[in-house]
């Protein structure tokens with residue numbers, strides 16, 4: 001890692017360590033996009049971060065401390081369509097909000113991992129998991145560029161406003177592809193830039209640690225996902241963040257090992273398997289498709 005990359009990563013870690021410590025101490029954590037010194041107002045960032053992006057039902061199901069520590073720019077679970085028994089990984093899990101919501105969706109037979117680089121965030125997330133009574137979750141120290149989990153061990157990769165913070169986005173997308181099972185889904189919220197904005201123009205609109213300057217453009221995201229081996233890529237803008245910068249839902253799929261669609265892993269992101277217990281082999285014998293919208 002170059003000294004500049006190292007420095008940037010340390011600044012990101014310091015920023016989110018301070019946010020976690022604020023949440024642990026009961027003071028409000030500054031959001032992604034908003035610095036403690038009012039940077040957001042200076043740069044014209046228009047909000048759209050944190051717990052306000054979740055439904056009332058989701059908010060009601062969480063401990064107050066998990067909500068207070070929400071620093072994302074979207075709600076990746078709104079599109080991830082998680083099913084009973086699935087294994088989910090949240091990149092940059094922060095205070096754990098998306099891990100805890102996912103844990104309810106996958107049920108006791110599923111597992112949700114959160115990986116985060118910041119010790120203070122891991123402490124906060126583990127405390128929130130205890131308060132939520134979640135036993136099917138695990139928070140792991142690590143980086144999203146090199147996640148300490150096995151190949152093809154994950155059904156769904158989620159993330160909320162974190163990939164823009166990476167100093168090596170190609171490594172993050174390659175890592176997500178490595179970790180997903182064939183047919184696995186990638187569904188993240190992130191800040192994206194209009195294609196015409198160059199790096200300097202993105203930096204004029206917000207800081208790196210505030211989730212703005214490091215954002216990929218829409219075209220760069222699509223190209224990066226394609227290069228990593230993903231298909232069925234869609235990038236849907238959800239709300240304005242700053243001039244030419246948006247929060248977006250980014251979805252993609254790791255190609256399946258064959259064309260069968262009798263198990264959820266083989267269905268498109270908008271479909272579910274008719275019977276999740278059907279194996280790929282059984283589905284083939286039965287004549288194929290078992291997906292419904």
Ligand SMILES: C[S@@+](CC[C@H](N)C(=O)[O-])C[C@H]1O[C@@H](n2cnc3c(N)ncnc32)[C@H](O)[C@@H]1O
Pocket residue numbers: 012013016017032069070071072073091092093094095096097098115116117118121142143144145159160161162165166211
């Ligand atoms: C903007 S916060 C989002 C937290 C959480 N996803 C949420 O929605 O509240 C960014 C999180 O990513 C973590 N992070 C930053 N860079 C990372 C990296 N390279 N690998 C893993 N985690 C990282 C930070 O520690 C922080 O918890």
